[in-house]
Amino acid sequence: xxxxxxxxxxxxxxxxxxxxxxxxxxxxxxxxxxxxxxxxxxxxxxxxxxxxxxxxxxxxxxxxxxxxxxxxxxxxxxxxxxxxxxxxxxxxxxxxxxxxxxxxxxxxxxxxxxxxxxxxxxxxxxxxxxxxxxxxxxxxxxxxxxxxxxxxxxxxxxxxxxxxxxxxxxxxxxxxxxxxxxxxxxxxxxxxxxxxxxxxxxxxxxxxxxxxxxxxxxxxxxxxxxxxxxxxxxxxxxxxxxxxxxxxxxxxxxxxxxxxxxxxxxxxxxxxxxxxxxxxxxxxxxxxxxxxxxxxxxxxxxxxxxxxxxxxxxxxxxxxxxxxxxxxxxxxxxxxxxxxxxxxxxxxxxxxxxxxxxxxxxxxxxxxxxxxxxxxxxxxxxxxxxxxxxxxxxxxxxxxxxxxxxxxxxxxxxxxxxxxxxxxxxxxxxxxxxxxxxxxxxxxxxxxxxxxxxxxxxxxxxxxxxxxxxxxxxxxxxxxxxxxxxxxxxxxxxxxxxxxxxxxxxxxxxx
Numbered sequence: 001x002x003x004x005x006x007x008x009x010x011x012x013x014x015x016x017x018x019x020x021x022x023x024x025x026x027x028x029x030x031x032x033x034x035x036x037x038x039x040x041x042x043x044x045x046x047x048x049x050x051x052x053x054x055x056x057x058x059x060x061x062x063x064x065x066x067x068x069x070x071x072x073x074x075x076x077x078x079x080x081x082x083x084x085x086x087x088x089x090x091x092x093x094x095x096x097x098x099x100x101x102x103x104x105x106x107x108x109x110x111x112x113x114x115x116x117x118x119x120x121x122x123x124x125x126x127x128x129x130x131x132x133x134x135x136x137x138x139x140x141x142x143x144x145x146x147x148x149x150x151x152x153x154x155x156x157x158x159x160x161x162x163x164x165x166x167x168x169x170x171x172x173x174x175x176x177x178x179x180x181x182x183x184x185x186x187x188x189x190x191x192x193x194x195x196x197x198x199x200x201x202x203x204x205x206x207x208x209x210x211x212x213x214x215x216x217x218x219x220x221x222x223x224x225x226x227x228x229x230x231x232x233x234x235x236x237x238x239x240x241x242x243x244x245x246x247x248x249x250x251x252x253x254x255x256x257x258x259x260x261x262x263x264x265x266x267x268x269x270x271x272x273x274x275x276x277x278x279x280x281x282x283x284x285x286x287x288x289x290x291x292x293x294x295x296x297x298x299x300x301x302x303x304x305x306x307x308x309x310x311x312x313x314x315x316x317x318x319x320x321x322x323x324x325x326x327x328x329x330x331x332x333x334x335x336x337x338x339x340x341x342x343x344x345x346x347x348x349x350x351x352x353x354x355x356x357x358x359x360x361x362x363x364x365x366x367x368x369x370x371x372x373x374x375x376x377x378x379x380x381x382x383x384x385x386x387x388x389x390x391x392x393x394x395x396x397x398x399x400x401x402x403x404x405x406x407x408x409x410x411x412x413x414x415x416x417x418x419x420x421x422x423x424x425x426x427x428x429x430x431x432x433x434x435x436x437x438x439x440x441x442x443x444x445x446x447x448x449x450x451x452x453x454x455x456x457x458x459x460x461x462x463x464x465x466x467x468x469x470x471x472x473x474x475x476x477x478x479x480x481x482x483x484x485x486x487x488x489x490x491x492x493x494x495x496x497x498x499x500x501x502x503x504x505x506x507x508x509x510x511x
Contacts, residue, residue: 011128012036014055016046016072017090018064022113026059029117030124043067047075050082057128059111059120062091062102070105077106086127090115140168212321227311235298239308242289242296246316249288261290268293272301283309287316353387356395356427356493357420363399364418367407374412380419386495388427394470401467402431402489409435409487422495426476430490438482446480 013035017023023039030037038055040046043064050058058076062069069089076082089102092113099110108130109123147165231239262281269277280300284290293300299308364377371377406416414434421428438446447468471478476493 011056012038012053013057013059013124014038014040014046014050015059016040016043016064016069017059017061018042019061022061022090022115025115026120029115029120033121035124043069043072046072050076050085051079054082055085056131057124058085058087059124060087060089060107062089062093062098070101073105073107084131086131088123088127136171140171144168206325210321210325212317224311227307230304231308235302235308238296238299239312242287242299242312243315245292246287246289246312247319258285261285265290265293269300272297274300274305280305280309283313287313351389351391354390354392354395355385355387356390356429357381357385359392359395360399360418360420360429363396363403367403370407370412371416374414375407375410376415378415378417380417380421382421385420385427386422388493388495390474390493391470394473398467398470398491401464402491405464406431406433406435406487406489409433409437411435423492425495427493427495428490429493430488432486432488434485435487437484437487438480443480443482447478 013030015023015026015030015037017026017039018041020041023041027037027039038049038053040049044067046058046060060069060072069091073087073089076085076087083106086108087106088109088111089107090111090113091098091102102110108127111120111123144165147161147168150161228236262278262285265281265284266277269280274280284293289296299305302308364371403416410416410433416434417430417432419428419430419432421430447464468478471491471493474493476491478492479490481488481490
C-alpha cells in the first residue's frame with residue numbers, strides 16, 4: 001500500500017454510489033474542498049479503480065446492484081494491498097444491525113443519507129487524520145529504533161542527533177496519548193455488536209410472547225365459556241388436571257429428548273385407537289405431558305379432541321409467554337445496567353471505594369454473547385471480598401482488555417477461569433485461559449508499547465501497555481505465567497484499609 005503522507009486538502013478519494021445525483025453531490029462537495037475525487041457508480045468498477053490507483057479513503061454506498069457495499073468491503077479487506085484503506089459506508093439504512101454489519105466487515109464509519117455537508121467533511125477529515133497519525137507513529141517508531149541502534153555504534157552521531165531525537169520523542173508522546181484514547185474507545189466498540197445482540201434477543205422474545213398473548217385474547221378468550229359448557233363434568237375435571245400437570249412442568253427438553261418422548265407416546269396413543277397419534281404426541285410433549293396419559297384418555301378419545309387439545313395448548317402457551325416476558329425483561333435490564341456501569345466516566349479523577357467482583361461481572365455480562373457459543377467461564381471468588389480504593393472506570397478497561405485477549409487466544413473456544421483471593425493486604429485477581437499460550441521469547445515483551453503478535457490492523461500493541469500503566473497507577477502489579485493450554489494473568493491490587501475515620505492504602509511491598 002502507498003505509505004506516502006498525503007496533504008489533507010489534496011487527498012485522493014474514491015466515491016462509490018449507484019445514484020447519479022448522490023455521486024454528483026459528493027463529488028462537487030469534496031472537490032470544492034480541494035480533494036481529488038474519483039466517482040464510480042458500481043461495485044465491480046470500484047474494485048478495478050481501487051486496484052489501478054489506491055485511494056487514501058473510500059466513501060462506499062451499501063445498497064447497489066450486482067455487488068453491494070458489504071461485499072466490496074470484504075474483498076478489499078481480504079487484499080493485503082487495500083485492507084488498510086479507510087472505508088466510510090453510505091446508506092439510507094439506519095437500523096442498529098445495519099451499522100453493526102458495516103463495522104463488522106471492516107468499515108471505519110457510517111454516514112446516513114441524506115447527507116449533511118458538515119458531517120461528511122468532518123468524518124472524512126477525521127479518518128484521514130487518524131490514518132496519517134497511524135502512519136506517522138509507525139514511521140517515528142521505526143526511526144527511533146534505528147537511532148537507538150546507531151547510538152550503540154557511534155556515540156558522536158548520537159550527540160548530534162539529541163535535539164532531533166528529543167523532538168521526535170515529544171511527537172511520539174503526543175501521538176501515543178491520542179492512540180491511548182482511541183484504544184479506550186476501541187474496547188467499547190468491540191462490545192457493541194454483542195451488546196446489540198444481547199438486547200435484541202430478549203426484546204424479540206418479549207415481542208413474540210406479546211403476539212402470542214394478543215392472539216389468544218383476540219381469537220380464543222371469547223370461546224372459553226362455550227367450550228367449558230360443552231364439556232361433561234368428568235371431562236372438565238380431566239381438562240383442568242391436564243392443565244395443572246402441564247403448568248407444573250418446568251423442564252426444558254432438548255430436541256433429541258423431545259423426539260425420544262414422542263416415540264414413547266405414540267404407541268400409548270395408538271393403544272386407544274387414536275388416529276393421528278404422531279401429531280397428538282407432538283402437542284403433548286410440547287405441553288410437557290410425556291407420561292401417565294391414561295388419566296386423560298377421556299379427552300384424547302373424545303369426538304372434539306382436536307378442539308380440547310388446541311385450547312389446552314393455547315392456555316399453556318399463555319403461561320409460558322408470561323414466563324418468557326419476565327425472564328427476557330430481567331435479562332435486558334441486566335445488560336442495560338452493565339452497559340451503563342461500564343460506560344460511566346469519573347470526571348473527578350479521584351479514587352472511590354469499589355467492589356472488584358461487581359466490576360468484573362459487568363464486563364462478563366457485556367461479553368456474554370461471546371461466551372455462550374464455546375466459552376466456559378468458571379468463577380472462584382473468596383467470600384467477603386473487601387472494597388478497594390481505585391479508579392473503577394480504568395479497572396473496567398483492564399478487565400476488558402485481559403478478557404478480550406483471552407477470548408482471542410482461545411479462538412472463542414475453551415475455558416476461562418477467574419479467581420479473586422485475598423493475600424495479606426492485596427487482592428489477587430487472576431484470569432486463566434486454555435488458549436495456545438505465550439512463547440517464552442516474547443513473554444517479556446508483551447507489556448511493551450506497540451508490541452503485538454496480532455495481524456496488522458487487529459491490534460495497536462498498546463492494550464497491555466495501557467493495562468500495566470493503570471495497575472501501576474493503583475500501586476499494584478501484574479504477572480503472567482504461560483504454558484500451552486494454560487495462560488494466567490494475575491493482577492495484584494492493594495486492599496482498602498480503614499483507620500479511625502481515615503481511609504489508607506497499605507504500603508506493603510510485594511517481592
